[in-house]
Amino acid sequence: MNAHPGGSATAAPGTRSRPSRRPARIVTVVASCLALLAAAVVVGVRALGQEPTVTLLANWTGEDENDFRKAVVEPFERKYRIHVDYQGSNAESQVLGADVEAGTPPDVVVLTGPGELAEYARQKHLLPLEDLVDQADFGPSWAMPLADGHVYWFPLKADLKSIVWYPADVGEQERRQAAHRPAAWCVGMGSGATSGWPGTDWIEDILLQRYGPGVYEQWARGALPWRSKQVRTAWTTWRDLVGAGGDPDLVRRALKTPYEAASRPVTARPRGCTLEHQASFIRGRQHAWKDVDGRYEPSARLLLGAPANRAWEVSGDLVVLLHATPAARKLIRYLASADAQRAWSAEQSGFSVHTGVPPAGGTDPDWRRSLALTLRDRRAVHCFDASDAMPPAVRDAFAEAAIEFLAHPGRLDDLLHSLDTLSHTSGLTWLPSVCDRGP
Incomplete structure (x- = not known):
């Protein structure tokens, strides 16, 4: 029975008008303890290295990094119970180069330069993505096959x-x-x-x-x-x-x-x-x-x-795979999915060119809707940033x-x-x- 607005509820026959709050307090305390225990278990599992972890390098820092974590990373972690060890850097190319030279590259990288990625592919640092990503979801100008016939990247966002x-x-x-x-x-x-x-x-x-x-x-x-x-x-x-x-x-x-x-x-x-x-x-x-x-x-x-x-002229943040661990493969599939692409595009950090994502949302301003439609215009020629x-x-x-x-x-x-x-x-x-x- 709902309480009457502005007053107390009428007690039902055979019940106390003011029931004890002790059971509720006990439930609250138990729930809090369970939550703390669960958090401790998660921390312990990570410390023991038992929770799957995937390392990810990208160029988003500060506010952009926070948006990326909330919109993309955290939903992935919740869904797959995989921890993403994210590193954001404004000097991403230099960081990646140093990591590769040291033999400790990240599992997945998001980078803006296909020219740089093509060099890594030639050196056999990148892994083909054909079995993880449907090229038709993005089109040949975005998921571009190299001379060896393999596709090594796809765009997480475009501009x-x-x-x-x-x-x-x-x-x-x-x-x-x-x-x-x-x-x-x-x-x-x-x-x-x-x-x-x-x-x-x-x-x-x-x-x-x-x-x-x-x-x-x-x-x-x-x-x-x-x-x-x-x-x-x-x-x-x-x-x-x-x-x-x-x-x-x-x-x-x-x-x-x-x-x-x-x-x-x-x-x-x-x-x-x-x-x-x-x-x-x-x-x-x-x-x-x-x-x-x-x-x-x-x-x-x-x-x-x-x-x-x-x-x-267009540009994009391109996703590549360096280690084909099960966790990394799941992250690649996730980042190439319409759900992840839609979530990142909704933050207005850029635009998705995934064919399964609407070019613009119903609440987008006219200028953003127009940009999105231009990026997806099949009658136009799109040329990647030359440099x-x-x-x-x-x-x-x-x-x-x-x-x-x-x-x-x-x-x-x-x-x-x-x-x-x-x-x-x-x-x-x-x-x-x-x-x-x-x-």
């Missing part, structure tokens, strides 16, 4: 890069004018051990939008010289857009600003900058773009004044050259010559393809 962000209250004409003023661009080249990659994104996207995916893919595969007219034009176009070698204060700001802080001036009054050429992930984590209701448009329209050619697809040595040199060029554009010839020389070094591993076929 779109051929876009420019702007505040919602900035109209089309104002955006067109701002695009030709270097001071209007929010630019930050800093990223710790990987500083310079925001500049490589500019150059890659300009090349893709101006010359199309055929030329882009030739270059990303090492078949088009850095000193070619097309590649050189991409560098000089970026120079003119952001004022490389121009206003010392502007250049200094770009070189010293971390990429995640580049858009902060967009909230100032008057605005310190108006446009940002940056991947889709920046809208999810950047309070600056949230504060000004950031929108986006295809980069081709602003960078080149041309209609979008339905070619998009991420290049061999690690070339990728790193490219990022360093972007920093040097921003400060000293007159050194372009020397920079391109050095990149050509490095790209022709024997023993480098180049991907067979970086673009999907489109329609």
Whole structure:
């Protein structure tokens, strides 16, 4: 019998009006003891090494790591009773390289660079995933077979890069004018051990939008010289857009600003900058773009004044397997599942391209829904970030050259010559393809 609102319940015949609370207290104490005992058993089992454990290395730290643990890791641990020993690092490539060299690599790794992963695959550090992952769930541009016919990775999340962000209250004409003023661009080249990659994104996207995916893919595969007219034009176009070698204060700001802080001036009054050429992930984590209701448009329209050619630069966090333990195999299957992909995408950390996951949720804002649909558009051509697809040595040199060029554009010839020389070094591993076929 339910209690009457605002008063005590009427006692049933033969019962006490105020029953003793001792049984409830006893139950509570026993439950607490059992919970503590269970926790102690779990700790003891882990300490004895009896609970299955899988080691996982990825680049999510801080708030991103907490979100990843809650959305993805903890549900896996509860479901399979497998402990995930997670390590997050902003210098993930360096950590993985050191671990591999020491002979103690993690079981599973999430890494952004397919070029780096292709090298590990060539060295037999990666294991094929065909029996664990259905390639059709992601498509050939994301779960890409290498020259040996095996698939070694799949995306846990994806992002779109051929876009420019702007505040919602900035109209089309104002955006067109701002695009030709270097001071209007929010630019930050800093990223710790990987500083310079925001500049490589500019150059890659300009090349893709101006010359199309055929030329882009030739270059990303090492078949088009850095000193070619097309590649050189991409560098000089970026120079003119952001004022490389121009206003010392502007250049200094770009070189010293971390990429995640580049858009902060967009909230100032008057605005310190108006446009940002940056991947889709920046809208999810950047309070600056949230504060000004950031929108986006295809980069081709602003960078080149041309209609979008339905070619998009994309990036992804790619999952690979280094040890085929039972626990690691279960984690791979789980991360490739629609449930895990949906859970991580729901955190707005990126987008899932899994065919079993709806492109966008019913509560997603219009800008996020549009980005998701573009990433899944089968009529469009999606080309993986070229520097991420290049061999690690070339990728790193490219990022360093972007920093040097921003400060000293007159050194372009020397920079391109050095990149050509490095790209022709024997023993480098180049991907067979970086673009999907489109329609």
